[in-house]
Amino acid sequence: MRIMRRSLLFGRLLGMALSASLVFALGGTPRAQGEANVLSVGIISPLTGASAEDAELLKDGAVLAIEEQNAKGGIAGYRIEGIILNDASATTGDFDPALAATLTKKLIANSNVVGIVGPKNSGSGKAMSAILSEADLATITGSATNPDITDPKFATQFRPKGRAVFFRTVSTDAYQAPEAANFFAEKLHVTSAYIVDDGGAFGVGVANAFEKRAAEKGIKILGREQINPKEADYTTLLTKIKSSGPELLYYTGDQQAGSNLAKQAYTIIPKLIKGGTDALLGGSFLKGAAFPSVEGWYTTVAAPHLLDNPEVQPWVSRFVKRWGKQPFDYSICTYDAALVIFDAISRVVKSGKPVNRHTVRDAIQTTHLKTMQGVISFDTNGDLVNKVITVFQVVHNAKYPDDDSLHQFKYVGVAPEN
Numbered sequence: 262m263r264i265m266r267r268s269l270l271f272g273r274l275l276g277m278a279l280s281a282s283l284v285f286a287l288g289g290t291p292r293a294q295g296e297a298n299v300l301s302v303g304i305i306s307p308l309t310g311a312s313a314e315d316a317e318l319l320k321d322g323a324v325l326a327i328e329e330q331n332a333k334g335g336i337a338g339y340r341i342e343g344i345i346l347n348d349a350s351a352t353t354g355d356f357d358p359a360l361a362a363t364l365t366k367k368l369i370a371n372s373n374v375v376g377i378v379g380p381k382n383s384g385s386g387k388a389m390s391a392i393l394s395e396a397d398l399a400t401i402t403g404s405a406t407n408p409d410i411t412d413p414k415f416a417t418q419f420r421p422k423g424r425a426v427f428f429r430t431v432s433t434d435a436y437q438a439p440e441a442a443n444f445f446a447e448k449l450h451v452t453s454a455y456i457v458d459d460g461g462a463f464g465v466g467v468a469n470a471f472e473k474r475a476a477e478k479g480i481k482i483l484g485r486e487q488i489n490p491k492e493a494d495y496t497t498l499l500t501k502i503k504s505s506g507p508e509l510l511y512y513t514g515d516q517q518a519g520s521n522l523a524k525q526a527y528t529i530i531p532k533l534i535k536g537g538t539d540a541l542l543g544g545s546f547l548k549g550a551a552f553p554s555v556e557g558w559y560t561t562v563a564a565p566h567l568l569d570n571p572e573v574q575p576w577v578s579r580f581v582k583r584w585g586k587q588p589f590d591y592s593i594c595t596y597d598a599a600l601v602i603f604d605a606i607s608r609v610v611k612s613g614k615p616v617n618r619h620t621v622r623d624a625i626q627t628t629h630l631k632t633m634q635g636v637i638s639f640d641t642n643g644d645l646v647n648k649v650i651t652v653f654q655v656v657h658n659a660k661y662p663d664d665d666s667l668h669q670f671k672y673v674g675v676a677p678e679n
Contacts, residue, residue, distance in 0.1 A: 298335075300616065301342045302327065302602055303368040305379035305389075305400075307349035307356040311517035314664075315543035315591075316381050319404055320345060321584050322592035323378040326599035328583070336603050337610040344368065348385050355490065355517050361385035362392055369396040375621040376401070376602040378595055382515070383407030383463040386427060390419040393426040399622040401428040401601055403594030406539065406563045407466045408435040411642040425643035428625055430594040430601065430634070432563035432648040434463070437538060438470035438513075440650040440676035441561045445509055446478035447677050451534060455507040456485040457498070457522065459514025467513035467538050475511075483507045490518035499529040512537045520549025527554035539563055542653060543589055544664040552663055558655045559673070564590050565634055565649040566672050573633055587667040590651070597632040604630045650676040 304323050306316040327343045335341060346364040350357035361380055368374045369392065377393075377400035380386050386405040393400055409415050410427050412435075420426055445451040456472055458464035465487075472482055483505045486498055499522075502510060510526060510533050512519055519541050526535060527550075536559040540546075547555055567573045568590060576596075580588045605624035606616060614620045629638045638646045653670040661668035 298339050299342050299373065300336075300339045300375050300606065301344050301371060301373040302599065303344045303346060303374055303377040303379070303400075305346045305348050305361060305364060305377060305385065306381045308345070308347040309351070310349040310354035310356075311520075311549065312355065312381070312515065312543075312545045313349065314545045314548065315516070315589070316349075318543065318586070318589055318592045319379070319381055319595045321580070322403065322588065322595035323599045325580060325583055326596045326603070329579075330599075330603055336606045339606065339610075339616070341603070342373070344371070344374065348380060353491070355515065356380070356382040356385050358384045358388035362388040365389045365392045369393075369398055372617075374398065375606065375616065375618050376625070378403070378598045378602070380405055383410065383466070384461050386410050387419065387462050390427045391421055394420040394422045394424070396618065397422065397424065397426065397622055398618045399426050399428060399625050401430060401598035401625070403430045403596075403598045404539070404591045405429070405463075406431055406434045406437055407463050408433040409462070409466065411644050413642060424622070425626060425639070425641060426622065428601070428639055428643040429645050430564075430598045430637060431591070432645060432650060434467045434470055434538075434563070436648050437561050437563045437650050438467045439474035440678060441511075441536065441538070441652075442471050442474035442478055442480065443677040443679065444559075444561075444652050445511075445534070445536065446475070446480055449534060451480055451509045453481045453483050453507045454509040454511050455483050455502045455505060457502075457510065457512045457514075458485075458487050459490050459518045460487045461490075461514060463538075463540065464514030471511060471513065480509075488514075488518055488522065490515065493521055495522050495525050496529065499525055503530050507533070509534045509536060512541075515540045516543070516545045516549060520546055523550035523558065524554045535559065536561075539591070542591075542666065542670060544666045547655070547664040547666060547669055552657050555655045556657055560653050560655075560670065561676060562590050562651045562653065563648075564594050564651065565675075566590055566651045566653075567593055567633055568667055569672065576633060587665055589666045593633050597634060597637060600632055601625060601628050601630055601637055604628060652676050
């Protein structure tokens with residue numbers, strides 16, 4: 262218990278330090294004041310709290326890209342400096358949209374910043390987007406999937422200046438949720454479901470889209486409830502779900518509440534089919550709920566599964582050598598997000614235009630870049646053109662650590678599109 266208290270104290274202190282100091286120079290020595298030919302890229306992720314382990318893997322992908330680029334000599338004479346920011350709340354132990362907005366303003370105040378990788382969470386993305394729009398500063402997320410941020414219907418709210426500033430190297434929940442429903446209906450032949458969301462922007466959005474498609478596919482929705490992530494006891498709700506007799510429990514929300522739900526669901530409704538979104542794909546869920554509670558859970562990911570691809574193994578080896586841990590698929594997405602920014606900088610330099618956040622944003626919009634996940638290009642709203650939704654299931658593999666997301670999540674296949 263003493264060790265645990267020390268660990269928690271360290272986590273709080275680290276979160277305070279990250280929020281206070283803000284800047285960590287990467288890929289070389291810290292930038293000296295007034296040093297020329299240095300461009301900065303922000304990285305925003307909740308690096309402390311409930312989802313810190315997965316957030317670290319996202320950050321690690323972007324940092325690896327920066328370090329490798331600098332090792333090659335930078336980009337057309339520019340060295341890249343990473344500015345790592347932690348948008349996790351020391352109070353709630355989860356991401357904090359208000360903090361993300363504050364950190365975004367601090368990045369904007371730094372004229373050296375030409376792009377951002379992140380955020381991890383859609384709630385933070387919603388808080389950041391209008392601020393980014395006013396500054397014409399682009400961010401590229403490898404994990405935030407709420408479709409509202411880039412939906413033209415909400416342009417006045419999230420990009421008041423009109424131009425796209427929120428780009429993604431992942432698909433959105435407009436595809437993830439419906440295709441998850443397709444999978445449960447067509448592959449598992451589920452005919453009834455109970456939906457639970459955590460009340461956040463991400464969770465509610467996914468739940469809405471899943472409920473709509475599930476009904477279209479003939480899945481009867483027996484109920485829908487919202488849980489409070491700050492609460493820890495969901496037994497009353499789970500008992501209610503048990504009495505309604507669904508074949509599927511589908512949870513939409515972040516890992517913190519999902520872990521508690523999974524632990525208690527294992528006791529109350531152990532035989533029910535259980536599914537969730539990409540928020541549950543990672544070591545944080547495996548640790549938070551633990552085996553045997555997590556066994557059998559299905560999750561979807563708004564990106565292709567590449568980590569078993571032989572062509573990607575050299576990158577996986579470099580990641581493991583650098584960080585001493587296995588990546589997950591979204592680590593590739595944040596790595597590729599950084600590559601998109603580097604490619605944009607390179608094309609701006611070649612064009613003879615000044616390199617700044619405005620010209621880099623313009624170049625990002627016209628990206629056509631071959632990466633590990635295929636050719637990355639964006640539509641006029643900032644969404645990825647090539648969309649793939651992947652399905653995994655937690656299947657315990659005793660040969661690897663219980664929190665090894667690469668080996669404990671078994672690849673099932675690509676979700677049906679129709």
